[in-house]
Amino acid sequence: MAGLTLQPKRKERLGDQLYGQILEQIVSGALKEGDKLPSEKELCLMFEVSRPVVREAMMLLQADGLVVARQGSGTYVQRRPPQGLIAIAGASDIAGILRCYELRVPLEGEAAALAAKRRSSEQLGQIKAALDDLGRVVEARASASAADFAFHRAVAEASCNEMFVSILESLHAAIENSMAVALNITREGSDQRIRRVLDEHSRIYEAIAMGDADAANLAMRYHINRARQRITDQHQDV
Amino acid sequence: MAGLTLQPKRKERLGDQLYGQILEQIVSGALKEGDKLPSEKELCLMFEVSRPVVREAMMLLQADGLVVARQGSGTYVQRRPPQGLIAIAGASDIAGILRCYELRVPLEGEAAALAAKRRSSEQLGQIKAALDDLGRVVEARASASAADFAFHRAVAEASCNEMFVSILESLHAAIENSMAVALNITREGSDQRIRRVLDEHSRIYEAIAMGDADAANLAMRYHINRARQRITDQHQDV
Amino acid sequence: MAGLTLQPKRKERLGDQLYGQILEQIVSGALKEGDKLPSEKELCLMFEVSRPVVREAMMLLQADGLVVARQGSGTYVQRRPPQGLIAIAGASDIAGILRCYELRVPLEGEAAALAAKRRSSEQLGQIKAALDDLGRVVEARASASAADFAFHRAVAEASCNEMFVSILESLHAAIENSMAVALNITREGSDQRIRRVLDEHSRIYEAIAMGDADAANLAMRYHINRARQRITDQHQDV
Amino acid sequence: MAGLTLQPKRKERLGDQLYGQILEQIVSGALKEGDKLPSEKELCLMFEVSRPVVREAMMLLQADGLVVARQGSGTYVQRRPPQGLIAIAGASDIAGILRCYELRVPLEGEAAALAAKRRSSEQLGQIKAALDDLGRVVEARASASAADFAFHRAVAEASCNEMFVSILESLHAAIENSMAVALNITREGSDQRIRRVLDEHSRIYEAIAMGDADAANLAMRYHINRARQRITDQHQDV
Numbered sequence: 042m043a044g045l046t047l048q049p050k051r052k053e054r055l056g057d058q059l060y061g062q063i064l065e066q067i068v069s070g071a072l073k074e075g076d077k078l079p080s081e082k083e084l085c086l087m088f089e090v091s092r093p094v095v096r097e098a099m100m101l102l103q104a105d106g107l108v109v110a111r112q113g114s115g116t117y118v119q120r121r122p123p124q125g126l127i128a129i130a131g132a133s134d135i136a137g138i139l140r141c142y143e144l145r146v147p148l149e150g151e152a153a154a155l156a157a158k159r160r161s162s163e164q165l166g167q168i169k170a171a172l173d174d175l176g177r178v179v180e181a182r183a184s185a186s187a188a189d190f191a192f193h194r195a196v197a198e199a200s201c202n203e204m205f206v207s208i209l210e211s212l213h214a215a216i217e218n219s220m221a222v223a224l225n226i227t228r229e230g231s232d233q234r235i236r237r238v239l240d241e242h243s244r245i246y247e248a249i250a251m252g253d254a255d256a257a258n259l260a261m262r263y264h265i266n267r268a269r270q271r272i273t274d275q276h277q278d279v
Numbered sequence: 280m281a282g283l284t285l286q287p288k289r290k291e292r293l294g295d296q297l298y299g300q301i302l303e304q305i306v307s308g309a310l311k312e313g314d315k316l317p318s319e320k321e322l323c324l325m326f327e328v329s330r331p332v333v334r335e336a337m338m339l340l341q342a343d344g345l346v347v348a349r350q351g352s353g354t355y356v357q358r359r360p361p362q363g364l365i366a367i368a369g370a371s372d373i374a375g376i377l378r379c380y381e382l383r384v385p386l387e388g389e390a391a392a393l394a395a396k397r398r399s400s401e402q403l404g405q406i407k408a409a410l411d412d413l414g415r416v417v418e419a420r421a422s423a424s425a426a427d428f429a430f431h432r433a434v435a436e437a438s439c440n441e442m443f444v445s446i447l448e449s450l451h452a453a454i455e456n457s458m459a460v461a462l463n464i465t466r467e468g469s470d471q472r473i474r475r476v477l478d479e480h481s482r483i484y485e486a487i488a489m490g491d492a493d494a495a496n497l498a499m500r501y502h503i504n505r506a507r508q509r510i511t512d513q514h515q516d517v
Numbered sequence: 518m519a520g521l522t523l524q525p526k527r528k529e530r531l532g533d534q535l536y537g538q539i540l541e542q543i544v545s546g547a548l549k550e551g552d553k554l555p556s557e558k559e560l561c562l563m564f565e566v567s568r569p570v571v572r573e574a575m576m577l578l579q580a581d582g583l584v585v586a587r588q589g590s591g592t593y594v595q596r597r598p599p600q601g602l603i604a605i606a607g608a609s610d611i612a613g614i615l616r617c618y619e620l621r622v623p624l625e626g627e628a629a630a631l632a633a634k635r636r637s638s639e640q641l642g643q644i645k646a647a648l649d650d651l652g653r654v655v656e657a658r659a660s661a662s663a664a665d666f667a668f669h670r671a672v673a674e675a676s677c678n679e680m681f682v683s684i685l686e687s688l689h690a691a692i693e694n695s696m697a698v699a700l701n702i703t704r705e706g707s708d709q710r711i712r713r714v715l716d717e718h719s720r721i722y723e724a725i726a727m728g729d730a731d732a733a734n735l736a737m738r739y740h741i742n743r744a745r746q747r748i749t750d751q752h753q754d755v
Numbered sequence: 756m757a758g759l760t761l762q763p764k765r766k767e768r769l770g771d772q773l774y775g776q777i778l779e780q781i782v783s784g785a786l787k788e789g790d791k792l793p794s795e796k797e798l799c800l801m802f803e804v805s806r807p808v809v810r811e812a813m814m815l816l817q818a819d820g821l822v823v824a825r826q827g828s829g830t831y832v833q834r835r836p837p838q839g840l841i842a843i844a845g846a847s848d849i850a851g852i853l854r855c856y857e858l859r860v861p862l863e864g865e866a867a868a869l870a871a872k873r874r875s876s877e878q879l880g881q882i883k884a885a886l887d888d889l890g891r892v893v894e895a896r897a898s899a900s901a902a903d904f905a906f907h908r909a910v911a912e913a914s915c916n917e918m919f920v921s922i923l924e925s926l927h928a929a930i931e932n933s934m935a936v937a938l939n940i941t942r943e944g945s946d947q948r949i950r951r952v953l954d955e956h957s958r959i960y961e962a963i964a965m966g967d968a969d970a971a972n973l974a975m976r977y978h979i980n981r982a983r984q985r986i987t988d989q990h991q992d993v
Contacts, residue, residue, distance in 0.1 A: 109966070140441070144389070148385060151382070201339065240951070252823070260977070478713070494742055494746070498739070580873075
């Protein structure tokens with residue numbers, strides 16, 4: 042499989058930029074839960090962008106559960122991400138982090154399913170070692186994003202398909218960035234949240250160990266989806 | 280989302296190499312449908328590789344439907360890819376092509392689902408234009424892999440998530456390579472097969488146009504899975 | 518597994534009734550493609566029902582792709598089911614038929630996946646026999662719903678899980694009814710549509726024969742989803 | 756949708772009977788983790804059944820993760836269900852309970868997805884009320900299967916598709932039976948396990964409240980899959 046090369050990074054989408062600016066106002070509290078957003082037309086004027094750009098930003102904010110459209114009435118702020126989010130991540134990164142989750146759910150779900158079918162006992166041992174490492178680091182409340190990435194990488198490796206590993210590595214910076222954000226929130230969270238994060242990883246490992254592809258796919262997708270929710274919702278399992 | 284960079288291509292997995300060599304024997308007819316493969320132990324000796332390498336190659340051959348294991352009896356050749364396959368692709372590429380399909384099914388399925396939810400009317404127009412292009416090229420029985428890639432790229436673009444586009448582009452060479460193989464087989468095939476390939480693309484477009492995310496996901500996954508089967512099975516819908 | 522008993526049929530949901538009445542107007546042409554529907558408030562008054570009932574009916578019409586909501590503007594007829602639909606089915610049945618498809622997609626998809634993993638060679642033979650029967654009946658342009666049901670029942674049987682068979686049988690009347698409608702439309706359709714219907718069934722059989730659970734799930738879900746679309750859309754693959 | 760009637764219960768499959776008898780030996784400890792099972796041929800003679808019946812029972816035991824086949828070597832006991840299982844359920848019911856889970860995963864996953872798209876605020880309120888009820892009962896360590904069923908029924912109701920409700924009700928006895936078993940195991944388990952069971956239900960509710968169909972589908976499938984695992988594996992999250 043020759044030819045796995047990446048195009049130079051294209052300029053950020055206008056929709057993502059507008060998304061970031063509205064998100065910043067939600068995180069800062071300038072827009073509060075329940076507040077109505079300006080109309081499409083007003084947003085076009087305020088930010089000097091075209092209608093499709095406004096629509097794309099609105100759709101992404103809805104997709105992330107941050108705003109909700111009520112038919113015939115307008116669009117309202119639905120939830121506010123955790124306080125320290127912008128401090129940790131920078132508003133401009135949040136759009137990237139959330140788009141990255143959209144990709145990881147199907148990609149890593151499939152990798153986990155293949156790993157359940159194909160892993161050698163050596164590969165399973167490496168997943169277990171990464172899981173134990175992650176447990177130690179998280180319990181110590183130390184920075185866990187490297188250990189977290191190592192676990193996900195070991196699962197991809199066990200899929201016996203190099204392309205899953207290559208893509209995960211190409212997303213390395215974006216993923217560790219999002220993990221740092223999610224785990225930071227966890228670190229500031231309760232003991233219960235920490236136990237949940239470890240529990241989710243254990244479930245993935247167990248399904249792969251049992252050779253149950255459907256359960257592995259499900260456990261991985263569930264885990265990544267939950268991580269995504271932890272970023273956008275400050276009320277999630279405090 | 281900074282940091283989307285790819286590691287230098289790592290050396291080919293030993294399992295993939297062994298896979299390629301056994302596949303070559305199946306395509307050449309040295310191993311025929313129904314023939315029993317040498318045992319794990321014999322394969323270790325013949326190819327001077329370790330047991331895990333043999334197991335990985337066997338698992339991938341099974342995953343691709345080329346061989347089948349009968350418990351307590353051994354492993355047998357189940358189907359033979361189309362005659363001209365090696366001529367078109369080179370045995371060493373086939374493993375890469377088939378692994379690439381494993382990745383594309385979940386990845387492009389998700390992109391199609393997001394496109395159904397988010398596409399602007401301009402983006403929908405671009406998908407339609409790419410579909411019409413593909414129809415013209417295929418009907419003319421000309422080389423269609425560029426037009427085929429353009430269709431899939433337009434769907435990824437309509438997901439409003441740059442990362443799907445970036446990954447598709449990073450796989451550009453591998454995907455066009457596999458499309459060339461699949462479409463070549465189609466070109467040599469019946470009118471019926473050509474109609475099916477176009478039909479599959481139309482279904483994806485229609486589901487996205489209707490805004491039906493589940494149907495779009497399903498139609499895309501079905502299409503890519505069928506393309507994969509066309510490569511490994513010469514009896515498929517001749 | 519004792520205790521599989523059905524409650525007496527509950528009275529039809531008001532939402533389904535309203536759905537049926539609006540559908541009837543779309544099929545009869547009283548409401549044409551592109552026409553705007555009355556507002557929620559007007560529909561409440563016209564049909565003397567509460568707002569939640571109107572919302573439920575609207576949501577179901579949208580889910581079936583028959584109407585589309587344009588934000589801030591209203592709800593419009595998007596497509597018109599095939600002409601003879603009401604004649605064949607009776608407007609009051611259409612809601613039931615389309616709700617039945619919603620159930621069959623996940624249910625029979627899973628049954629097909631389990632069949633790919635578990636079928637004995639005898640069970641596979643019965644699926645093949647049912648497929649051949651269906652081919653004969655459809656080619657003869659005779660009434661094919663019994664043969665169609667027999668194919669789906671044979672797949673459920675091969676899942677080695679009696680509960681899939683029991684539920685399919687409990688839905689027997691509803692399923693054969695919807696098959697009669699879909700196949701009638703097919704019978705009046707082109708040769709190409711007939712070939713497609715047979716092709717979809719062949720794909721399911723082949724995936725089960727190959728033992729490929731994911732492909733079997735996909736092929737079954739795709740087939741049932743297409744059948745659903747054939748009922749609501751007169752433009753589908755004529 | 757007339758005609759939703761169930762055939763009289765058919766006699767238990769021979770494969771399920773054999774499954775029950777082997778399971779009984781695993782639960783009783785007559786067969787221990789790591790023990791090798793008799794060969795197919797020996798099982799045919801021991802139980803006076805045909806080869807396909809033995810194969811079906813073996814496949815179901817593998818599907819449930821109770822035994823594992825090692826190629827060229829034989830089939831071994833992989834895990835032992837919790838001690839009190841037979842006492843609570845009776846060996847003859849376990850096969851039925853586990854087959855019921857296979858059905859519920861796709862069925863209730865889809866119902867949850869539809870509920871996320873369609874629920875009225877009244878229906879959402881009923882799901883919340885059922886969740887609160889379940890919390891009270893479980894915290895009090897009282898029998899929770901009726902409250903558990905009520906939660907799942909409220910989700911099905913919110914799908915706005917009566918057929919999901921009808922099928923759930925037709926499975927009422929089988930589902931409450933399996934819930935009683937799973938919750939009994941939970942009741943005897945740690946505080947942590949109780950928190951997890953409630954947490955899983957909260958996730959389903961939250962995804963439906965947010966209108967996120969994919970997350971609701973995922974959370975429901977994950978929950979039912981975990982419940983299934985709790986029944987077969989005594990080591991699961993003690």
